[in-house]
Amino acid sequence: MTEHPITATPLPEGADRAYAKSVAFRYLIASTVILGASGLLGMVLRDSQAGAGRVPDAWYYAIMTAHGLGAFVGWGAFAVMGLAWWVLAEAGFPVRRFGRWMAEATWWLMVGGVFGVVVTCLLFKFGGSWVFLYPISLYGSGVWGKWTAFFFTFSVLLAGLAIVTWCVGILHTVVGPALGAVSKNPINRYFTSIGWGYLAPKKFASNGKGVPYAVIPLAVIALDMIIATLPLAVMLILLLVHTFVASVTVDPLWAKNILWWFGHPVVYLLLFPAVAVYYTLVPKKAGRPLVAGNIIAIGWAIAVTANVIVWAHHVYIDYPSGTIQASLNVISQPLTFSVTVVSALSLYSLFFTIFRSKYKWDTVGTALFLGLFSWFSAGLSGIANATIAFDQVVHNTLFIVGHFHQMALEGIGFAIIAATYAWLPEFTGKKLYSDRMGRWHVWLTFVFANLNSIVWMDQGIHGAPRRYAVVPHHWNSLNEWAVPVTFILVLSQLLFAWNIIQTIRGKGENRKVVTWQQAAPAVVAKTVVLAGLLGAIITGGWALGRHVGETPAAASTTPAASVPATIGGGDVASGKTLFTATGCGGCHTLAAAGAAGTVGPNLDTSKPSFGKTVDRVTEGEGAMPPYSSQLTGQQIKDIAAFITGSTGGTDDSED
Amino acid sequence: MGRIAIILIIFLLATTALAAVFTVWVAMSTRKQRVQSDAETHKLRETEKAWFVIVIVALVALLFATIFFTPYGRTAGPDGQVVKVEGVQFAWLMPATTIKAGTPVEFDITSKDVNHSFAVYTKGGKLLFQVQVMPGYTQKYVYTFKQAGTYDVLCLEYCGVDHAKMQAQITVAA
Numbered sequence: 001m002t003e004h005p006i007t008a009t010p011l012p013e014g015a016d017r018a019y020a021k022s023v024a025f026r027y028l029i030a031s032t033v034i035l036g037a038s039g040l041l042g043m044v045l046r047d048s049q050a051g052a053g054r055v056p057d058a059w060y061y062a063i064m065t066a067h068g069l070g071a072f073v074g075w076g077a078f079a080v081m082g083l084a085w086w087v088l089a090e091a092g093f094p095v096r097r098f099g100r101w102m103a104e105a106t107w108w109l110m111v112g113g114v115f116g117v118v119v120t121c122l123l124f125k126f127g128g129s130w131v132f133l134y135p136i137s138l139y140g141s142g143v144w145g146k147w148t149a150f151f152f153t154f155s156v157l158l159a160g161l162a163i164v165t166w167c168v169g170i171l172h173t174v175v176g177p178a179l180g181a182v183s184k185n186p187i188n189r190y191f192t193s194i195g196w197g198y199l200a201p202k203k204f205a206s207n208g209k210g211v212p213y214a215v216i217p218l219a220v221i222a223l224d225m226i227i228a229t230l231p232l233a234v235m236l237i238l239l240l241v242h243t244f245v246a247s248v249t250v251d252p253l254w255a256k257n258i259l260w261w262f263g264h265p266v267v268y269l270l271l272f273p274a275v276a277v278y279y280t281l282v283p284k285k286a287g288r289p290l291v292a293g294n295i296i297a298i299g300w301a302i303a304v305t306a307n308v309i310v311w312a313h314h315v316y317i318d319y320p321s322g323t324i325q326a327s328l329n330v331i332s333q334p335l336t337f338s339v340t341v342v343s344a345l346s347l348y349s350l351f352f353t354i355f356r357s358k359y360k361w362d363t364v365g366t367a368l369f370l371g372l373f374s375w376f377s378a379g380l381s382g383i384a385n386a387t388i389a390f391d392q393v394v395h396n397t398l399f400i401v402g403h404f405h406q407m408a409l410e411g412i413g414f415a416i417i418a419a420t421y422a423w424l425p426e427f428t429g430k431k432l433y434s435d436r437m438g439r440w441h442v443w444l445t446f447v448f449a450n451l452n453s454i455v456w457m458d459q460g461i462h463g464a465p466r467r468y469a470v471v472p473h474h475w476n477s478l479n480e481w482a483v484p485v486t487f488i489l490v491l492s493q494l495l496f497a498w499n500i501i502q503t504i505r506g507k508g509e510n511r512k513v514v515t516w517q518q519a520a521p522a523v524v525a526k527t528v529v530l531a532g533l534l535g536a537i538i539t540g541g542w543a544l545g546r547h548v549g550e551t552p553a554a555a556s557t558t559p560a561a562s563v564p565a566t567i568g569g570g571d572v573a574s575g576k577t578l579f580t581a582t583g584c585g586g587c588h589t590l591a592a593a594g595a596a597g598t599v600g601p602n603l604d605t606s607k608p609s610f611g612k613t614v615d616r617v618t619e620g621e622g623a624m625p626p627y628s629s630q631l632t633g634q635q636i637k638d639i640a641a642f643i644t645g646s647t648g649g650t651d652d653s654e655d
Numbered sequence: 656m657g658r659i660a661i662i663l664i665i666f667l668l669a670t671t672a673l674a675a676v677f678t679v680w681v682a683m684s685t686r687k688q689r690v691q692s693d694a695e696t697h698k699l700r701e702t703e704k705a706w707f708v709i710v711i712v713a714l715v716a717l718l719f720a721t722i723f724f725t726p727y728g729r730t731a732g733p734d735g736q737v738v739k740v741e742g743v744q745f746a747w748l749m750p751a752t753t754i755k756a757g758t759p760v761e762f763d764i765t766s767k768d769v770n771h772s773f774a775v776y777t778k779g780g781k782l783l784f785q786v787q788v789m790p791g792y793t794q795k796y797v798y799t800f801k802q803a804g805t806y807d808v809l810c811l812e813y814c815g816v817d818h819a820k821m822q823a824q825i826t827v828a829a
Contacts, residue, residue, distance in 0.1 A: 057816050057817065057819070058816045061813075061815075061816060061818075127815075127816065129813045133769070133770045133812070133813075135768070135769055135790070136769045136770065136813075136814065136815060139744060139768050139769050139815060140815070141744050141745075141815045141816055141817070142816075143815070143816050251791065252770065252789045252790050252791055252792070253789060253791075253792060256770070256789070287690065288690075288691050288696055289696065291696055291699045291700055291703070292700065292703070293700040293701070293703055293704070295703050295704055295707050296703070298707075299707075315787070317726070317772070317785060317786050317787050318787040318789065318794070319726075319727055319794070320789065320792030320793060320794050321792070321793050321794070321795055322792075322793075323792070326725075326727040326728065329725075329727075330722070330725065330727070333718065333721075333722055334718055334722075337714045337717070337718055338714075340710075340714070341707070341710055341711070341714070344706070344707075344710040345703065345706070345707060345710070348703055348706045349703065351677070351678075351681050352681075352699045352702075352703075354681055354682075354684075354685060355681050355684050355685075355699070356684045356685065356687070356689060356691060356695075357685060357689070357690075357691055358685070358688045358689060358690055359685040359688075361685075369678075369682065372678070373674070373675070373678045376674045376678070377671050377674055377675075380667060380670050380671055380674060381667055381671075383714075383717070384663050384664075384666070384667045387663065387717070387721040387722075387724075388721070388722070388724065388725045388726075389657070389659045389660065389663065389721045389722075389724035389725070390659075390660055390663045390721070392657075392660075392726060392784070392785065393657070393660040393782065395772075395785060395811070396772060396785070396811040396812060396813075397782075397811075461664065462780070462781075463776060463780055463781060463782035465774070465809060465811050465819075466813075467813040467818060468818065468819040469818075469819050470819050472780065472809075472819075474779070474780025475780065580824070581751075581823060581824050582746065582748075582823070583745070583746030583747055583748075583821065583822065583823050584746070585820065586745035586746045586817055586820045586821050586822065587745055587746065587817065596820075597745070597817060597820055625743050625748065625767060627748070631751070632751070635751065
């Protein structure tokens with residue numbers, strides 16, 4: 001066997017390097033535009049919850065769906081997928097012709113998928129949430145119909161296919177000629193690409209060393225995402241077929257498992273390439289090689305396997321009778337713990353690469369460093385979430401929302417932001433516009449994105465539910481804090497946008513090396529002072545201004561003297577209690593009960609007669625279920641009496 | 656919130672504080688801006704093995720400390736009360752039976768349409784328990800109310816436009 005060919009030297013200037021630049025640049029620009037749009041949608045949602053510009057419920061959930069998919073897939077995944085091509089070029093792996101087809105297909109599929117999601121959510125109000133747990137897309141409750149669901153599902157399928165084509169392209173690249181001398185067998189070359197050369201050098205690396213570390217996470221996730229995405233793609237196709245052949249359905253429990261079979265690894269579709277970015281850039285900023293030995297390869301060997309079998313931690317509190325779900329869930333906890341080992345080792349390696357080094361505290365160095373802390377912190381709450389004991393308390397609360405925003409927006413987002421500042425000049429051949437502006441952007445984002453998450457986590461730990469257009473009053477007090485926080489967070493991104501635009505326009509400055517003394521303490525101090533001032537001004541203004549012009553709550557409930565105590569043998573007072581307890585107000589509007597449901601007919605305006613109400617409640621009609629099995633005849637009369645009495649409907653009872 | 660959850664929150668706060676101290680320590684260590692020798696880098700690489708062992712030991716310890724706190728396999732026993740519940744967009748359909756405090760209740764919950772989650776809160780907004788509900792399956796949850804009173808039922812799995820309005824009440828008698 002020849003000498004080991006892996007040199008970890010970047011591709012030389014030439015066609016391969018130029019292609020990697022251009023494709024990474026295109027992915028990065030498209031995804032950054034999507035970040036801007038998704039970020040704005042996120043601010044609208046958060047502020048709506050706080051009462052600052054309340055969005056109607058149907059729109060709220062449609063925006064929520066677009067925001068989730070837009071930010072997570074359209075920004076996070078799309079950006080790191082693009083950066084991956086460039087990381088490979090920096091590690092000496094050229095993208096060959098087939099890989100380029102895959103890279104191009106991925107870009108178009110992703111753009112098409114995001115466009116479809118935007119159209120179906122923001123024009124046609126699809127609001128199934130980004131997980132659209134089966135069968136919710138078939139139950140639009142009047143907000144969206146089957147064709148909206150069809151085109152939404154199709155759009156998500158396009159994004160899913162984008163993931164598959166990307167994976168195929170990455171696999172084709174990592175087992176390419178760069179590893180050709182290790183082995184003729186592509187399977188062996190794949191094992192080399194996920195770091196087995198560090199564990200079994202005789203077989204997987206002829207010079208006793210493995211591949212550049214940054215290649216490993218990309219090779220790992222490229223295999224895992226194919227395994228993770230194909231079952232989901234099949235399910236989405238079945239959902240599409242259902243539109244035409246109603247008998248084609250999916251079992252809800254299988255559907256949930258298949259969704260999370262994809263849903264867990266897709267988080268690592270963001271994290272692992274972000275790790276590859278950290279592995280590439282942190283050593284550059286520290287001026288020393290990555291402090292990693294062979295042990296990290298063990299972490300990745302665990303990860304490549306465990307990543308695709310830990311999905312059940314998303315369904316810890318699903319264990320229907322007569323299924324094996326509870327056992328799957330219990331196994332999932334140790335497996336999930338095992339997948340964190342690679343993060344623990346990577347954080348060690350990255351932090352100790354920086355330790356006592358000549359680390360550059362410029363924009364890129366600062367963003368990477370703050371990202372590492374965020375990844376560390378979010379990882380710890382992730383471990384807590386991975387226990388069944390804790391999940392029972394925080395499942396579907398705002399705690400989870402706080403956790404994954406810290407992970408995605410900062411732990412992963414800062415790798416993307418750092419890569420943008422580091423490589424945009426490389427891609428465009430122009431100097432970065434302003435490193436100082438970059439550091440302001442990075443610090444402001446760090447402070448306010450963390451505050452944003454902390455508010456959510458505190459609300460969630462106290463039981464505040466997620467995906468509520470209106471947060472129940474128990475947890476409302478902290479909502480108002482989120483208004484200035486999200487506002488500053490979004491404003492800070494204007495610094496990012498301006499820096500990118502000016503760089504592309506060639507207005508860049510000469511960069512200086514920024515040391516600790518030059519940068520960090522001064523920026524921290526300035527940021528904290530400014531943040532405090534802005535926060536105080538905006539919160540104060542908001543708190544003072546928000547109640548101005550508010551109509552006082554109607555001096556309510558002067559009981560109408562004309563309403564008799566009983567109608568048709570039904571007791572009006574008891575009917576009122578039953579109306580609320582039975583949940584009628586979830587679907588119907590009735591002022592007398594303070595109910596504002598919009599699914600069923602508005603009772604205040606339809607003023608149903610006594611007899612009609614008794615019939616409808618007993619038998620049900622259309623979407624309304626029959627209540628004869630859980631309400632007695634007398635109880636139904638009571639409810640009918642209350643509705644008729646309070647709306648002035650006709651008393652057509654025979655008694 | 657159970658005791659185990661409170662312990663986990665304290666654990667989380669403590670480890671996060673440690674992580675913050677560690678991060679600041681690493682940042683401060685770069686003040687001298689020295690070029691590191693290969694020997695020093697090599698030493699840090701060797702120490703990673705010790706970190707690997709520490710991580711494994713910590714995770715195994717945490718696993719054994721937490722894995723026994725699951726809601727699985729509970730039964731209400733012969734004296735238990737059974738309450739059948741059905742979730743529907745956007746209401747909980749429950750019989751008007753009265754639940755007794757101090758006696759285990761087995762909630763048998765299913766859904767007529769989409770996924771829901773049956774979450775019971777105190778009037779003060781404290782989450783007592785939650786469990787997922789899906790169409791075509793029956794999900795059981797056994798709980799013993801300690802105090803008489805009225806409790807709120809919320810839906811904790813997003814189920815459509817009126818998800819936040821899908822609420823009901825449970826009355827527990829002494």
